[in-house]
Amino acid sequence: MRLFNGSELSPPTLPACASHGIGLHAASHLTARIAPYPDMSQGDLVELFWNTRFVLAHPIQADEVDRALQLPIPASFVFGGEAHLHYRVLRVGHRAQKSPGLSVAVKLDCPGGSLLQDGENQFLAPVQMPDTVCLNDLKRGVPFSIEPWRHMAALDSLTLRWGDLRLDLPPLHASQPGQPIKGRIPKSMVREAGQDAHLEVTYCILDRVGNPSGWAPARQVCVYRDPTSIDIPKG
The missing domain is CATH 2.60.40.10 (Immunoglobulins)
Structure with a gap:
């Protein structure tokens, strides 16, 4: 043998x-x-x-x-x-x-929990940000905050959608799960999207093994230009 x-x-x-x-x-x-x-x-x-x-x-x-x-x-x-x-x-x-x-x-748990319907995850909180944005008064972009979600974990990756434009955020590091995710929509991105009285802002999450969250319920933001104001320089 x-x-x-x-x-x-x-x-x-x-x-x-x-x-x-x-x-x-x-x-x-x-x-x-x-x-x-x-x-x-x-x-x-x-x-x-x-x-x-x-x-x-x-x-x-x-x-x-x-x-x-x-x-x-x-x-x-x-x-x-x-x-x-x-x-x-x-x-x-x-x-x-x-x-x-x-x-x-x-890992079989999707970020935010299982989808109840295709495309939108009701377990995710809408992104928090101002209801109105004036294009003439953009200094450092538009602040946003995203509440912690179910099954939040290190290496979760977020994509934030501002109208038709998307912003990919860095993967979460080990200290971030359980904490709100805060940041700013770059002013260049806001200006590119332009005016919209009902601009939709939402986000989705992809975890480290490829489980998707689906999109969070959208928040509507009024983006406008004040014709009586002078634009802040783009630089």
């Missing part, structure tokens, strides 16, 4: 997985990739495990020898938290060989 060491097998990979882990969308069609291994032969049996649970057994077919395997993982196996994935290779005349493991974070 030939003995194998763990270095002869590569750990499994998850091609559909985001760099920071598995999100809700990926969990619904998750596939493990098993790289070809030495002396791969027809009739070998590959057993896949999710944590300590057996997922499936796949016998190697003649046309699969020396080719990567794509093994489906049912969504019923995937829960939030840290997951560990490995596989075993069983073949006649050899001791079972266990692969190195793959550890991956699983």
Whole structure:
């Protein structure tokens, strides 16, 4: 009987997985990739495990020898938290060989909570900002504040929409969850969008594993120009 060491097998990979882990969308069609291994032969049996649970057994077919395997993982196996994935290779005349493991974070909670309807998330608070903005009186842009949301976490990324224009904010750092997000709409962006008596302002969030929040309920802002005032220089 030939003995194998763990270095002869590569750990499994998850091609559909985001760099920071598995999100809700990926969990619904998750596939493990098993790289070809030495002396791969027809009739070998590959057993896949999710944590300590057996997922499936796949016998190697003649046309699969020396080719990567794509093994489906049912969504019923995937829960939030840290997951560990490995596989075993069983073949006649050899001791079972266990692969190195793959550890991956699983996050199935969307920022703000699950959407009640497509496009708008009623669990997100509208952005807070002035109800009126005068284009003649822009000095440092328009201040805004966004209340903390459910499942707020480090590396959440916000996109704020001012009319038809979008502003991407830096991902949250570790000290920001639980705190309001404050900033300013750049005056160049406000001027580019121009006057609008009912300009809509909203935002959406994408977490570190790609879970989207949908758009927050929009706030309407009146953006106007005072013909009796002198514009503040753009510089």
